[in-house]
Amino acid sequence: MSDNKIELTGVDRLHNPLYNHGTAFTEAERDAYKLRGLLPPRVFSAEQQAERSLANYRRKPSDLEKYIYLIGLEDRNETLFYRLVTDNLEEMMPIIYTPTVGKACQEYAHIFRRPRGLYVSANDKGRIAEVLSHWPHDDVDVIVVTDGERILGLGDLGANGMGIPVGKLSLYTACAGINPAKTLPITLDVGTENGKFLADPLYIGLPQRRLRGEVFDELIDEFMTAVYERYPNAMVQFEDFANINAFRLLHKYRNQYCTFNDDIQGTASVTLSGIYSALRLSGGKLAEQKLLFLGAGEAGIGIADLIVSAMMDEGLTEAEARQRCWFVDSRGLVESSRTDLAVHKRPYAHDFAPQKDLLAAVQALEPTGIIGVSGRGGMFTQPIVEAMAALNEQPIVFALSNPTANSECTAEEAYRWSGGRAIFASGSPFNPVNFNGKTYVPGQGNNSYIFPGVGLGVVAVKAKHVTDEMFMAAARTLASLVKEDDLAQGRVYPSLQRIREVSAAIGTAVAEIAFAKGLARIERPENLPAFIEAQMYQPVYEDTL
Numbered sequence: 001m002s003d004n005k006i007e008l009t010g011v012d013r014l015h016n017p018l019y020n021h022g023t024a025f026t027e028a029e030r031d032a033y034k035l036r037g038l039l040p041p042r043v044f045s046a047e048q049q050a051e052r053s054l055a056n057y058r059r060k061p062s063d064l065e066k067y068i069y070l071i072g073l074e075d076r077n078e079t080l081f082y083r084l085v086t087d088n089l090e091e092m093m094p095i096i097y098t099p100t101v102g103k104a105c106q107e108y109a110h111i112f113r114r115p116r117g118l119y120v121s122a123n124d125k126g127r128i129a130e131v132l133s134h135w136p137h138d139d140v141d142v143i144v145v146t147d148g149e150r151i152l153g154l155g156d157l158g159a160n161g162m163g164i165p166v167g168k169l170s171l172y173t174a175c176a177g178i179n180p181a182k183t184l185p186i187t188l189d190v191g192t193e194n195g196k197f198l199a200d201p202l203y204i205g206l207p208q209r210r211l212r213g214e215v216f217d218e219l220i221d222e223f224m225t226a227v228y229e230r231y232p233n234a235m236v237q238f239e240d241f242a243n244i245n246a247f248r249l250l251h252k253y254r255n256q257y258c259t260f261n262d263d264i265q266g267t268a269s270v271t272l273s274g275i276y277s278a279l280r281l282s283g284g285k286l287a288e289q290k291l292l293f294l295g296a297g298e299a300g301i302g303i304a305d306l307i308v309s310a311m312m313d314e315g316l317t318e319a320e321a322r323q324r325c326w327f328v329d330s331r332g333l334v335e336s337s338r339t340d341l342a343v344h345k346r347p348y349a350h351d352f353a354p355q356k357d358l359l360a361a362v363q364a365l366e367p368t369g370i371i372g373v374s375g376r377g378g379m380f381t382q383p384i385v386e387a388m389a390a391l392n393e394q395p396i397v398f399a400l401s402n403p404t405a406n407s408e409c410t411a412e413e414a415y416r417w418s419g420g421r422a423i424f425a426s427g428s429p430f431n432p433v434n435f436n437g438k439t440y441v442p443g444q445g446n447n448s449y450i451f452p453g454v455g456l457g458v459v460a461v462k463a464k465h466v467t468d469e470m471f472m473a474a475a476r477t478l479a480s481l482v483k484e485d486d487l488a489q490g491r492v493y494p495s496l497q498r499i500r501e502v503s504a505a506i507g508t509a510v511a512e513i514a515f516a517k518g519l520a521r522i523e524r525p526e527n528l529p530a531f532i533e534a535q536m537y538q539p540v541y542e543d544t545l
Contacts, residue, residue, distance in 0.1 A: 009033045017078045018181050021541050024049055024080075032545055046083060046541055053084050057092075063100045068111055070096055074170070075114045078180050082539035085174045090496045093174075093448065097167045099403030099428045102152045108160035109197075109204045116166050117185030119159065122211050125219055129226040140231045141182040141459040144168045145223075147190055149210070149242040150263075153375035153406035156242075158192030159205025164240050168262070168451070176452030176503035177536025178459065184234075188223065190216060220249065228257055233462050233521070235455060237262050246298045247344050258458065260466040264302030266447040266454070267400070269471040269478075270493075271303045271371065272310055274398060274445050276479035277492035278369070278423040282394040287314035289324060291396075292367040294358050294408060295374035296327040296334055296345045299400070303371065304348060306471060313472075322347060326365055328358045362387045369396025372408030376401065380409035385417035397422040400445050404428040411442035415490075425492055432489075441489040449493060450474050453506025460507060460535045462521035463514040473509040478502060500536070507532045 013019050013033050021029070023044040030036050044052075053073060060066040070092065074081040085092050094100060104111065124131050148161025165185030172178040191210040197203040211219065227236060236259040238249060250261045260266075279286060291307065293300040304325040311321035327334040327348050333355035334345050341349055355361040362370065362384055370388060372380055380399055388395035395418060399408035411430035414422040420435045425443040433440045454474050458466055481494045481502055494502055508529045514520040515528075525531035 010035060010038060014038060017074065017076055017081075019544070020077045020079075022049060022077050022080065024541055028545055046080070049080050050083050050087065053080060054088065057084070063095055064103055064107065064111070066092075066095045067100050067104045068113075071116075071166075072113065075116070079539050079541055082170075082173055082180065082537075085170065086500075086539055089174060089499060093171070093446070093496060094429050096170050097448065098152065098446070099405075101163050101167045102154050102403040105148075105151050105157050105160050105163040106154060108157070108163055109200065109202050112204060117162060117187065119162070119187050119189055120223060121189040121206055122191060122208075122219065123206070125215075125222065128219075128222045129229065132226050132230050135184060137181060137184075138230075139182055140184045140234050142169065142172055142178055142235050142237065142455050143184045143186060143227065143231070144172075144237045144239050145186040145188060146239045147188040147241055147245075148192070148205075149245070150240050152240070152402045154403075156192050156194045156210075158194055158197055158203070159187055159189040160197065160203070161240060162187040168237070168239060171448045172452045172455055173537060175448050175499045176456040176507065177500065177538065178452065178455060179537040188219070190219065216245075224253060224257060224259075233258075235259065235458050235463075235466065237451065237455070239263065243297045243342070243344070247301070255465060258463060258465055260454075260471075261298070261302075262447055262451050264298045265306070265466075265468065265471050266451040267299045267373070268302040268304075268306035269450045269454075269475045270445050270447050271398065271400065272306050272472070273449070273475040273478040274425045274443060274492045275307070275369065275396065276475065277443075277482045277487065278394075278396050278425075280482075281423055281487055281490075281492075282368075282392070282396070284368075285314055287311045287316050287321070287324075289369060289396075290365065290367045291325050291369045291371060292358075292361060292365055293325070293327045294370065294372045294379055295376075295401070296329040296342075296348070297373065297375075298344075299373040300327060300371070301344050301348070303373070306468065306475070309468060310472060310475075323350060326350065326361065326367065328355070328361050332356045333361045333364075359384050359387065362391075366391050368392055369398065371396075372399045372401055374401055374408060375406050376408070377406045378409065380414070382413070382417045385409065385414060385422065389418040389421055392421075394421050394423050398425045398445060400425070400427040402427040404430075411440070414442075415440050423492065424490065439489065441486075441491045443490070443492040444496075445493065446496075448496075448499070449478055449502060450506065452499075453477075453503035454510050456503055456507035456532065456535065457510025457514065460532050461511045461514045461519075463510075464519045464521065467513065467517070467519070469517070470510045470513050473513055474506045477506050477509045481505060504529070504533050504536065507535075 144165035151157040169183040191208040238261040308321040414424040425445045
């Protein structure tokens, strides 16, 4: 029996968000499912329902209240939720994801209504397969898992981090049409170092310090084994793990399972795409750029690694490409005389005189672009942006840290301090800026441009692995979809209104690589773009009779 013919009647159907149509159940459905009397008698269209829901949403007094409203709608009627979000994505993405999801995670224990996804805790060691067996769906395509240790720029939020995989999977569906019935958000609750949460009697997670070392690794091994025993074709996205685990887990599992880390690879891809677009404005080749990163964590190193690969495609050796990527961390310039560097920073520790801070590094290195992934707001100060503008006709200034308060500078600051010449992008959204009579539309380097399309391509062809080559293709595809009108406004990414078009194109590019590299587990369709588009879920009520 197919999912849309599932035998649910009466209150059970009204209370199942995948199959509930609410007041849009037809007269025939109301009779067939014994709903007569359980609903108001008037039948409404999906359009009317969406109109009512949008009005209710816009009446909410704060972004957090809007988030709570949307999550409540998702809990009641997923089709209507995705209809509303898809039709109003630019308005609602900052609510269901950055920046509002960060606030929601901080308050998650106190706004908790109804559980979503699976919680696998340290207490489940030895029986994780049993816990996974409790999930009611036997066909899962995409899993997003977090341990909540590095939520956006907010730090360790423990089990409250469940808002992140829930939000990410909402974007998989809204942006790329991944069937919501085939998605699974998971939080690995291995404790928290957040003293406020440990002291909070309402905190929903285990009130204990984090697992570390061998016991943590054993839990992750058991989890990954259990996942792929039950869901052998699923794609697992690691999300918001701390640096001490993120790189290690990615390298450990990427060639064993179909998995990737969005903070490392997705961020890298969307940033590389933004740089490709920026070069259409400033001129020059990628291999000619010198890029200086503020922050040397998983996002920064991931971006640099992908840029190095892209520069090598333009003819540089790996050593030459690495020499064009520089880092400043909390202790100054990452350079070869330092003895305090973590393993992941060492490939970018070049021979150079020590520099105490970002401004000194800008003045000494004369970069063409600065990329902020520090998680610290206001770090791109006026002297820094002015120095970049003095060195470059159109300096690249990417302030990518989330949420908005953690952005290294605002769009208005970047344009004003550079005399309107900066090519700006940010991680969180900023409103258009009017400067000297010209309106600039800042680009948002949001990973949602990348990971949904990558997931679509991987899932559609049942790819065995997710590769860096796929993220390279995603970056180039996204950049190719930026129109001249976008660039004229200073925007280095397409409008979010085109996100489904973007995701379909990226999905096709990813699928092409899967077939070319022998990673696809299906026969190649005759018309691959049409096949990819046909896989995309549409938020419409199906006739279930």
